[in-house]
Amino acid sequence: SFELTQPPSVSVSPGQTASITCSGDKLGDRYASWYRQKPGQSPVLVIYQDTKRPSGIPERFSGSNSGNTATLTISGTQAMDEADYYCQAWDSGTAVFGTGTKVTVV
Amino acid sequence: QLQLQESGPGLVKPSETLSLTCTVSGGSISSSSYYWGWIRQPPGKGLEWIGCVYYSGSTYYNPSLKSRVTISVDTSKNQFSLKLSSVTAADTAVYYCARVVVDANNWLDPWGQGTLVTVSS
Numbered sequence: 049s050f051e052l053t054q055p056p057s058v059s060v061s062p063g064q065t066a067s068i069t070c071s072g073d074k075l076g077d078r079y080a081s082w083y084r085q086k087p088g089q090s091p092v093l094v095i096y097q098d099t100k101r102p103s104g105i106p107e108r109f110s111g112s113n114s115g116n117t118a119t120l121t122i123s124g125t126q127a128m129d130e131a132d133y134y135c136q137a138w139d140s141g142t143a144v145f146g147t148g149t150k151v152t153v154v
Numbered sequence: 155q156l157q158l159q160e161s162g163p164g165l166v167k168p169s170e171t172l173s174l175t176c177t178v179s180g181g182s183i184s185s186s187s188y189y190w191g192w193i194r195q196p197p198g199k200g201l202e203w204i205g206c207v208y209y210s211g212s213t214y215y216n217p218s219l220k221s222r223v224t225i226s227v228d229t230s231k232n233q234f235s236l237k238l239s240s241v242t243a244a245d246t247a248v249y250y251c252a253r254v255v256v257d258a259n260n261w262l263d264p265w266g267q268g269t270l271v272t273v274s275s
Binding site for chain 1 (some may be wrong): 190193200201202203214215216217250254255257258259260261262263264265266267268
C-alpha cells in the first residue's frame, strides 16, 4: 500500500528556515498537499498542488515535489508556526496522510 | 464563508454503530466541484482518511474501513453523514468532516472543528 513518511520532529530557531520532508514511492508523480494543525485545533490547508498557497497563508510557506520526496519549507519561521504538519496525497481514490511532523520553534 | 460542523453522540458502546452528521453552511453541498469527506484522528496520533461522498451519492471509502463504513448525503438539508458499525475502543478518535476540492488533484479545505467520539461501555 502507498505510504507517506515524515520525520517525527523538526526544530528551528526564530527567523530561520524549516524544511519538512515527506517521502513516498514515486511521490513526485502525484500532487502533494500540506496541512498545519495547532494543538486543539482542526487541520488547515497550507499548500496544495505541490506549490500553491491558499489565500490567507503567508508567503513564507512554500512547497516542492520531485522524485520520492515532497518538501514543505517555512522561511523566516515565527513562533506562531509551531504546530504539527501533515503531508497528503491520493492513491486510488483514497487520501493518504503522512505520519506527521512536530515543528518546534526554539 | 463555507463552514462545516460535526454533530452526534460523544459516547458509543462497543459493538454498536457510530453515527455523525456534518452540516454545511455558507455554500451548497450540491456543487459539482466538490466531494465531502470524513477523517479521524485518535488521541495523540495522526490523521486517517475514512471516505467521501458526492452530492449524487457516489462514494469512495478507505479500504481498511470499507466493510464497516457508510457515508451518505442529504442535499435537502445540506448535510452528509457517517455511519461506522461494530465499533471498538480503537475507533475512539476526533472525527472531522471536510470539503474535498476536485481539481487536477484534490485537497481538503476547509475542515470542521471536529468532534470527539469515545467508544466505551
